Amino acid sequence: MSGEPQVDFALDTYECIVLYPGAAGRALPTETVQRLQAEHASHMQAMQRRGIILVAGAVDGQARDPDPPLGFGLARTGSVDDVRSVMEADPAVQAGLYRVDVMTFLCPAGSLEFPLVKTES
Numbered sequence: 001m002s003g004e005p006q007v008d009f010a011l012d013t014y015e016c017i018v019l020y021p022g023a024a025g026r027a028l029p030t031e032t033v034q035r036l037q038a039e040h041a042s043h044m045q046a047m048q049r050r051g052i053i054l055v056a057g058a059v060d061g062q063a064r065d066p067d068p069p070l071g072f073g074l075a076r077t078g079s080v081d082d083v084r085s086v087m088e089a090d091p092a093v094q095a096g097l098y099r100v101d102v103m104t105f106l107c108p109a110g111s112l113e114f115p116l117v118k119t120e121s
Contacts, residue, residue: 010109012076015083017056017102019071024096033097040092044073052077052086054114070098074112080104 056073
C-alpha cells in the first residue's frame with residue numbers, strides 16, 4: 001500500500017515505532033543489557049516529555065514470529081524520518097540491543113486520545 005487509502009472520512013496520521021531484538025543483543029553481557037535497557041527507558045521518557053513520543057510500551061514477545069517485536073509506540077511529528085532519527089539515537093539501538101522500524105500509521109480522525117500527553121496552552 002502506498003499513500004493514503006481512499007476513504008470517505010478524515011484520517012489522522014501518526015508515526016508507528018516498532019522495536020525488535022537487535023543483532024548484538026544475545027552476545028552482550030547481562031550487566032550491559034541491564035544498563036542499556038535503563039538508558040532506553042530514560043531515552044523514551046525524555047522523548048515523551050519533549051512531546052515527540054505520544055505513547056510507548058512493551059509488547060508480549062510470545063508471538064509466533066522468531067523475531068517478535070519487543071515494543072511499540074506512536075509519535076505525531078509529521079515525519080517518519082525524524083522519528084527514525086530520534087529512535088536511532090537511543091543508546092540501546094546504537095549498541096545493537098534493539099533495532100527499530102518506523103512507519104506511517106493511519107486511523108479514523110479523533111479515534112485515539114493520549115491523556116498523559118501534556119498540551120501547551
